[in-house]
Amino acid sequence: MQDIMMLVQDPAAWVALVTLVVMEVVLGIDNLIFISILTNKLPPEHREKARKVGIGLALVMRLALLGTIAWIVKLTTPIFELFGHGFSWKDIILIAGGLFLLWKATKEIHHNVDPVDHNEDFIATAATAGFAAAIGQILLLDLVFSVDSIITAVGMTPHLPIMVVAVIAAVTVMLVAATPLANFIEKNPTIVMLALAFLMMIGTTLIAEGMGFHVPKGYVYAAMAFSALVEGLNMFARNARQRKKQGGH
Numbered sequence: 001m002q003d004i005m006m007l008v009q010d011p012a013a014w015v016a017l018v019t020l021v022v023m024e025v026v027l028g029i030d031n032l033i034f035i036s037i038l039t040n041k042l043p044p045e046h047r048e049k050a051r052k053v054g055i056g057l058a059l060v061m062r063l064a065l066l067g068t069i070a071w072i073v074k075l076t077t078p079i080f081e082l083f084g085h086g087f088s089w090k091d092i093i094l095i096a097g098g099l100f101l102l103w104k105a106t107k108e109i110h111h112n113v114d115p116v117d118h119n120e121d122f123i124a125t126a127a128t129a130g131f132a133a134a135i136g137q138i139l140l141l142d143l144v145f146s147v148d149s150i151i152t153a154v155g156m157t158p159h160l161p162i163m164v165v166a167v168i169a170a171v172t173v174m175l176v177a178a179t180p181l182a183n184f185i186e187k188n189p190t191i192v193m194l195a196l197a198f199l200m201m202i203g204t205t206l207i208a209e210g211m212g213f214h215v216p217k218g219y220v221y222a223a224m225a226f227s228a229l230v231e232g233l234n235m236f237a238r239n240a241r242q243r244k245k246q247g248g249h
Contacts, residue, residue, distance in 0.1 A: 020166035033181075036051075058142040058174070061142050063167065076088050093144055098205070
């Protein structure tokens with residue numbers, strides 16, 4: 001309790017908290033895009049519940065990982081070497097998650113390009129299989145993003161209370177933003193393709209990080225922001241043309 005009071009009175013601790021909350025929110029965007037796309041494939045009555053359960057599981061997983069910080073830190077220790085690069089459990093988890101995201105996004109892009117062919121669409125199959133199948137997929141990606149999130153937190157501050165508050169704050173933001181983001185993606189079909197492209201880029205980045213190639217997050221998010229801006233201009237132009245067409249009749 002005394003340690004917590006000292007942190008509350010320490011300006012540096014508040015700066016660390018704000019910085020970490022922002023970082024956790026930014027890292028949570030990747031997870032949120034995946035959850036939004038996946039839950040939109042479920043029947044309407046199950047979507048919001050699936051989002052809440054998925055994000056709730058992300059919070060539980062992050063807090064559980066925070067309780068095993070000593071073990072989490074060891075995940076960065078190389079366990080074998082290949083082509084001159086030492087691979088740790090963190091690297092393996094990132095590579096596996098990246099491959100999963102690439103496969104998932106490719107399947108869904110194929111379904112969007114050729115909607116008649118449903119045989120290869122795993123997400124559609126998950127929706128048919130039901131709520132549990134979708135939650136299982138969300139949980140798998142939650143694990144990948146949670147490990148990356150907690151290792152980032154450990155690298156930014158040594159204080160566990162700050163990490164816990166930052167994680168709870170970030171997941172709360174995700175919970176509030178989940179339904180509006182999912183609804184926006186559903187109402188704008190071109191946004192779906194853009195979001196799937198984001199998932200492919202995120203998957204490629206995870207694989208590169210796992211292989212030992214550091215990709216600055218600023219470049220990734222700058223590319224995402226630029227693409228979103230271009231798509232926003234396209235949407236604005238389409239709406240303007242539609243209003244003009246309606247006004248002409």
